[in-house]
Amino acid sequence: MFVVVPTLIAISVFCVGSWAVSGSHTSANSPAPYRLLTPLLDTPWTAKVGTLPWPQHPRPLLYRDHWQTLNGIWTALSGIMVNGVTYMWFATTFTTPSGWPTGQRLLLNFEAVDYEATVFVNGAQVGFNRGGYFRFTVDITDNVNPDGENALLVFVFDPTDSSPYHIPNGKQTTSPSHIFYTPCTGIWQPVWLESAPSSYITSMNFAADMEGTVTATIHSGTGGSNPVEISILDDDGSVVSTQSAVSDETFTFTVPSPKLWSPDSPNLYNITVKMGADNVSSYTGFRTISSGTVNGIQRPLLNGKFVFQFGTLDQGYWPDGIYLPPTLEAMVYDLGLLKGLGMNMVRKHIKVEPDLFYQACDRLGLLVIQDMPCMPATVSMETSPPDAAEQAEFERQIEVLINEHKSYPSIVTWVIYNEGWGQLREASHPEFPITTRIRELDPTRLIDATTGWFDHGAGDFSDNHHYAEPQCGTPFYSTPSSPYDPNRIGLQGEFGGIGHIPAAENLWPVQAAIDTINQTYEINSDLDSYNYRAHVLLGLLRDQVARFACSGAVWTQTTDVEGEVNGLVTYDRRFVRVDAIQWKADIQALYAAAGARA
Template structure:
């Protein structure tokens, strides 16, 4: 490519002999090999690619990580799996094929992954112990083979899947694993899957795709009767509070025992059999909140299967206070101050380079005084929700949108709802999640009210937002929230129904480019003077405060980090430069949350 170099003559530059350099504009060939990346990327290699346990809310002692260097090849439709064949390229799993960290850094619609693995002898895999192969997420359609035997088919780029591969194992130590992937992204002749912000031709608000394996691959030994997941539902009612425990994925009638702990101290225990919910009595619970994100430990035994977990006790609802619909956390009005968090990385795209990086953006929310985060049309790995649970952030979880501007087919609609149910079911036990957002700005919208009501029926314990950005999409009249978008100034729906709580689902977007820390293509909504950036941010925050007296329950600032061509982040895309004055922003936001969370918000008349 080419590069333009411009200098206005005002920077005090001199040459080596002390002569003043005047203004100039020059262009020429660009031979730079520099790529924007985070410091965490330098820590990543084949032996430590996301080594952490990937499923914090359902842990077992024995497991083996299969991340690392795999063989790789582009594929064609209809190809047979390359059983017993070495593939020419190498890819670092679990980083998307388009990412720097993968080592491939190009898009493929179809691809093969291949590696071998050995099963530890002390796992005693056979009739009693089974070998389970787990995938955190593969975008979008995948087929899995062990020693040439197909063990799994899966559609869905944001949800996990597993396979019992015991019967496909062969005598001896070395086993072959092959994964075939098809990901049309937004191709004109594709299936229009849920894809969020991914585009084959990224620009503006659309970004580079994240195809293929993008979350941890791992295996574990399990008992024949074993739990796939735990549905943990808190019921907060003072001394009568309870936690309902439902082991999923196991046949009915198996003995089950669940015990809750605070540290090493037992606080409740219950026994029963699978197929019926168990109820733990949690007397006078310590409630989970952003100010005190307290988590109980949980041990569950199902037959011979022993797993550990955790839970938080909290409630979320919309109730009227002085006639105004309010968002209520643990029975108290609570203002939700969030950022739009898109979860993209310059080096790993959808995949954070390390677990420390994954937690960083959430820690930054807390540092800046936010109590909430809107995870924007992407579903993160389980460990992201674990960090939100631990750090204390209320999560608005978006359903990843289908392609904007395209009327989805009957098949695409069915797939959208199937993947939405998977999203809800898989993350239903996280105390941090307080809201499901079923559509955004009308992208791929259809049957808005019905889809929101469907989400509410799947999870009646959380808020449902039927359309974030009612001014840009239709209102289905369903759910608990009315949500307006405004740039740069915050806005509220102009015609509230008096039943649903009002929020500003997006606002702000103040753009500030930091030279040396920006993607090569640049776009921002509003350009800001670096000297006045914090002042400008706080001016918009004052506008958020003014809307509280009109019934606002929350606001989402766009956004926590720059993303590719968008420069409106509070931090740069490489997470190396924080733009605002942290202390001033935190103090202002904590004051806003405090004042706006009163039964009669401070400064407002009842």
């Protein structure tokens, strides 16, 4: 399944599972020049990756002028594109840009390394991070040679789902099998340098509501009460509000009569923040997410109104990048496909994307239901659940997820557990205290504690999964593991999943995956029957919206993934299955049915 390569090679900085770029060696000590490898299955963007992948600034909510990407060809001192690799080294060199201000701190940023990363600069250990989905920053000022070349080494440990480890890994597995996929190990998101003053902003949180109230916290690296000045600018660049405050303390202020953010009008406001010599920029959107009773039914509310949420289960896998799209354009293509069909939501399924994904949703106007990546969903999990330390680490990483992403306007719901995967099920039911903790960290969003089943009553949603027909918002579809609860919001967390076998050139060409295609929930013989079946299922959902307490639904899924052939588009993104005219009409009918209930 994987291409076996020599011990010392040159690779893209990203994902070990990536097929897009690599190299081979001519001697034991020197890598060959860059060359494009032929992936098992490419996309229209594969050839555009080049030697400088993802050149965009990776953190749109905290931007400084002086930064430099370290993406590109790195040297790896380990096996690459070989399944089952647990330990590996990545190496590169860098010089500090000559035009940067003197006397500042040099920050080394990693957007995501799966799973544990130990970082060395010029032979000195400078940092460590655990967690395959989250960013970390290392101040390397005292370890670099400002006038010459510097050596950067990253040692990675990633057990994925191998026994006896229980770590948040989503659908990655060392043994791919239909709904579990090729793993991604190592550096899979951008690495970059940044120049900042000696007293600098480490992170910022903004929550802006429909009344114009902004709640903000500016975190500093030094702590204490550093004076800060915040300006809110409209899309014309005009300042609509300024506020003086201090760092590391939460404060509020008001913007008069803001243009609200919604899927129909995704209005955004730019933000500038000054703290001493540090100048950063960000943005926000004014909207309020809440839950309330509308005509006797518990509903999700956006800006005080019931908005029916409809979108896809979005896995975020790519044949030429595994966990990372080959380019930003490729990533936005998937989201644009959903928006173009009239969908207003996407469920990011047990994976965390690069920040530019959430910025794209903010700009397009797509509501995001964000899952926490689960711990392994294996048979052994049933008899060997996470121990206390592993559960504590899972809960710590939930807090990291919330804190890193709670300023994106598009995110409306946090999901703790998917279908019981990695969920402790003893009487204490940890989803209850986890829900409480999430509300403390972020009171501005809803919480889906258990999407699918093993629902003990925590969170804001009564969430049902059923294939292929929906079973949403009514007591006669209640089950012990997924009970109907009129006091919570009725959500069809997954349904659909109907499939169609595409031409061979659009399939993931791995026989083990092909052999699992028949495990797809339903297979339709041709596109006419596929689209008719979709029309029937969306009609059933529309009827449940009109008659019962169904407030949203998630269709499986955006794209095919390896042996799954139930996407709106094939895995290579070259063949779209859906009849766009029919789907648009059926989706609009859902909104109309919901509007009649509101």
